[in-house]
Amino acid sequence: MGETRPSTGVVAHHKKPMRKLDYRGSGQSHRHHPQPRHDDDDDEREVVLELQEYDHHDQLSRWEDRDVPGPPRPPRPRGGVLQLRVRNRHSRSNVSLADRLELQGEDEATLRELLVSLQKQVSVMSSNLSAKLDELQRGDRHLETTVALHEIRTQLQELTRSVESCQSEVCEVKRDMVAIRSELDTVQQVKEEIEELREYVDRLEEHTHRRKLRLLQQNSLLRDDAESQPSAELSGAGLKPTAQVRQGLTFFLCYAIGAAVLGMLQFGYNTGVINAPEQNIENFMKDVYKNRYNEDLSEETVKLLYSVGVSIFAIGGMLGGFSGGLIANRFGRKGGLLLNNVMGVGGACLMGFAKIANSYELLFLGRFIIGVNCGLNTSLVPMYITEIAPLNLRGGLGTLNQLAVTIGLLLSQVLGIEQILGTDDGWPLLLGLAVCPAVLQLVLLPMCPESPRYLLMTKHWEEEARKALQRLRASSQVEEDIEEMRAEERAQSAEASISMTELICSPTLRQPLFIGILMQLSQQLSGINAVFYYSTELFISSGLTGESAKFATIGIGVIMFFMTLVSIPMMDKTGRRTLHLYGLGGMFIFSIFITISFLIKEFFGYVQEMIDWMSYLSVVSTLGFVVFFAVGPGSIPWMITAELFSQGPRPAAMSIAVLVNWMANFLVGIVFPTMKTHLENYTFLPFSVLLAIFWIFTYRQVPETKNKTFEEISAIFRHGGDRSMLNCVNALEQRLPASERAALMVAEEKPLPDSSLPAPPSRSPNHPWGRGACPRPRTAPPRSPPPTGLPPLPSPSPMRRTASEPWERWAYPS
Numbered sequence: 001m002g003e004t005r006p007s008t009g010v011v012a013h014h015k016k017p018m019r020k021l022d023y024r025g026s027g028q029s030h031r032h033h034p035q036p037r038h039d040d041d042d043d044e045r046e047v048v049l050e051l052q053e054y055d056h057h058d059q060l061s062r063w064e065d066r067d068v069p070g071p072p073r074p075p076r077p078r079g080g081v082l083q084l085r086v087r088n089r090h091s092r093s094n095v096s097l098a099d100r101l102e103l104q105g106e107d108e109a110t111l112r113e114l115l116v117s118l119q120k121q122v123s124v125m126s127s128n129l130s131a132k133l134d135e136l137q138r139g140d141r142h143l144e145t146t147v148a149l150h151e152i153r154t155q156l157q158e159l160t161r162s163v164e165s166c167q168s169e170v171c172e173v174k175r176d177m178v179a180i181r182s183e184l185d186t187v188q189q190v191k192e193e194i195e196e197l198r199e200y201v202d203r204l205e206e207h208t209h210r211r212k213l214r215l216l217q218q219n220s221l222l223r224d225d226a227e228s229q230p231s232a233e234l235s236g237a238g239l240k241p242t243a244q245v246r247q248g249l250t251f252f253l254c255y256a257i258g259a260a261v262l263g264m265l266q267f268g269y270n271t272g273v274i275n276a277p278e279q280n281i282e283n284f285m286k287d288v289y290k291n292r293y294n295e296d297l298s299e300e301t302v303k304l305l306y307s308v309g310v311s312i313f314a315i316g317g318m319l320g321g322f323s324g325g326l327i328a329n330r331f332g333r334k335g336g337l338l339l340n341n342v343m344g345v346g347g348a349c350l351m352g353f354a355k356i357a358n359s360y361e362l363l364f365l366g367r368f369i370i371g372v373n374c375g376l377n378t379s380l381v382p383m384y385i386t387e388i389a390p391l392n393l394r395g396g397l398g399t400l401n402q403l404a405v406t407i408g409l410l411l412s413q414v415l416g417i418e419q420i421l422g423t424d425d426g427w428p429l430l431l432g433l434a435v436c437p438a439v440l441q442l443v444l445l446p447m448c449p450e451s452p453r454y455l456l457m458t459k460h461w462e463e464e465a466r467k468a469l470q471r472l473r474a475s476s477q478v479e480e481d482i483e484e485m486r487a488e489e490r491a492q493s494a495e496a497s498i499s500m501t502e503l504i505c506s507p508t509l510r511q512p513l514f515i516g517i518l519m520q521l522s523q524q525l526s527g528i529n530a531v532f533y534y535s536t537e538l539f540i541s542s543g544l545t546g547e548s549a550k551f552a553t554i555g556i557g558v559i560m561f562f563m564t565l566v567s568i569p570m571m572d573k574t575g576r577r578t579l580h581l582y583g584l585g586g587m588f589i590f591s592i593f594i595t596i597s598f599l600i601k602e603f604f605g606y607v608q609e610m611i612d613w614m615s616y617l618s619v620v621s622t623l624g625f626v627v628f629f630a631v632g633p634g635s636i637p638w639m640i641t642a643e644l645f646s647q648g649p650r651p652a653a654m655s656i657a658v659l660v661n662w663m664a665n666f667l668v669g670i671v672f673p674t675m676k677t678h679l680e681n682y683t684f685l686p687f688s689v690l691l692a693i694f695w696i697f698t699y700r701q702v703p704e705t706k707n708k709t710f711e712e713i714s715a716i717f718r719h720g721g722d723r724s725m726l727n728c729v730n731a732l733e734q735r736l737p738a739s740e741r742a743a744l745m746v747a748e749e750k751p752l753p754d755s756s757l758p759a760p761p762s763r764s765p766n767h768p769w770g771r772g773a774c775p776r777p778r779t780a781p782p783r784s785p786p787p788t789g790l791p792p793l794p795s796p797s798p799m800r801r802t803a804s805e806p807w808e809r810w811a812y813p814s
């Protein structure tokens, strides 16, 4: 009974022929049965092992050669087929028994042999089989790989499509790259041009610095040599004597400053005038009330009414100070001052006639109007002085603002004593005398020139500006000043004026504005007015008699005046920042001494000697406090606020800073009595703390403005308020060796050839912005070079040559 397995027909396809392993045991070992073998004979016992094997590689390669994705392929045949056929010869039925027995022994041995051989064969087969299985398994992996490859192929095709679309994108990107590259070239070109422009500006700045240096040195040299050197020597050195006159104190400069500071005198006078006749004014109020309502005013109400009279002045001051910038731009510095005097006269008259009119309301109104007048003065006068002063005298002349304030204060203190006008009949005249500075200024001011900076940079009246400068400098050689103004104008993009909102929002102007405000606060919150308003009381409370306390207060005014006078020459030598630091530092120390003197009185008041000593200490401390105020914080805030800004933002900045000053002044006046009640011996301690804070702030933030042009000061803030520049007086001065400085003085006095001057960079005609499209929107086409040989300068806008409005014709008679 043969057991067969059908072999698969796929065999025919294989390259490798079917391998047929034929193990026929009978033919190998049995000699008794040499019968021929018949494959189909079922007597024969045979073992046939057929092993069919596919050549998978062949099959795979044929499939894989088909590159067109076809229908799903049939599953591959799994490996090969093993056929094992065992046929038993003993299955024949016609064999005899003897034969059978004979055969049995043989057969057993044969069978055993066969079995052994079969076992061998099976083991060979099994090892073959496992080898085959291994192969087959490898074949499986091939098949799986094929499927995977198919998938990969599909994905590859998709990938190909994506690559194609990517290629088109790459083309586009390439085109963009080309465009970007050309733009980069353009940017590079622009960068180079900016670089050139920057170099040009640097050279221009250096040129201006050198010119300034020459002017400064001329002045100091001429001052030193005026007595010792013959004029021939000066001209031999190439220095024109006119230069000395031009940058020095000319008659018109002194005249104009004298006329202007009357406004500050007015401020000082009205600040102090109300203190001395306090009792007389309160009597007047009581009388008026009694006459009107036929009843007495309570002491409290009188005090309240009096404090209204005092503080309404500060409220007017705030209003006037704040509107100063607006007035300065609309009517000019001189024009504004002239108009302001109308208010000065009006306010003074109202106060002077209040008693005759039997009305304390008139007194209040008069105080308010004179307050507005003083507020405007504190804004306009420092602005005017700063603008007309030559660079090297700006500090000293700026100090005259405060000197005038102290004169006004002193005058009011002296005139206010009982022996002069501090009486029930005298006080209206005392207050009404405020008409004098106003009238005097009305008379003097029309002859003064308007600020040339205002004329040139705000109004663009070049001719008027030149004339004004010529009068102020007493020379026709004013081109250098004009040039400095133009440089400033160019640097600020010809901004005629800047509004307050623009000022507050501008990042470059915010820092100087903050400094300006803090400087004003350092003046008022130092506690100076606490001393001024309440000094008599302070002295009495620290042990002085009423009489000596009054004289000590006048003494304070006198000291203040002299110290301010002394500080004038120091301003342009030592510098504003340094003096302000000295001033605040000294005030801090003496404020501590004031507190100590109060404490000594508290704890050792029972010892008479101690009381005497303490009175002495308190007077000396207060005087010291005032002396140091005069050194710096008295005058510097007024001038430095004007100095910190260039022409455009200056009026708006002054308005804000002056408003802050008045507000702080008002605050101290209102709060100090309460402080005294609550803090007692420690009343001055808050001022000490504030003084320390202001000192630190000044040290860290305030730049030195001495000998710097407005443009140079603005540049400090444009460059981010570089701390290293804070105390630098003149960067270029320090960079130049002494020999070069001396050479410059001589060489630069001669007109400079065009070639020695920085040449403005020219823009290529194919510049990407196009010709003339360079972003300098506010400048106009260049004009012809000025005589000093500087490069062509742009003019900000068409010049209006003459005054046209009625007030202008009145203010600037031609």
Ligand SMILES: OC[C@H]1O[C@](O)(CO)[C@@H](O)[C@@H]1O
Binding pocket: 271, 402, 405, 406, 409, 523, 524, 528, 529, 532, 560, 634, 665
């Ligand atoms: O000189 C003292 C006076 O100076 C001011 O500070 C103005 O500069 C006044 O507020 C003060 O009364």
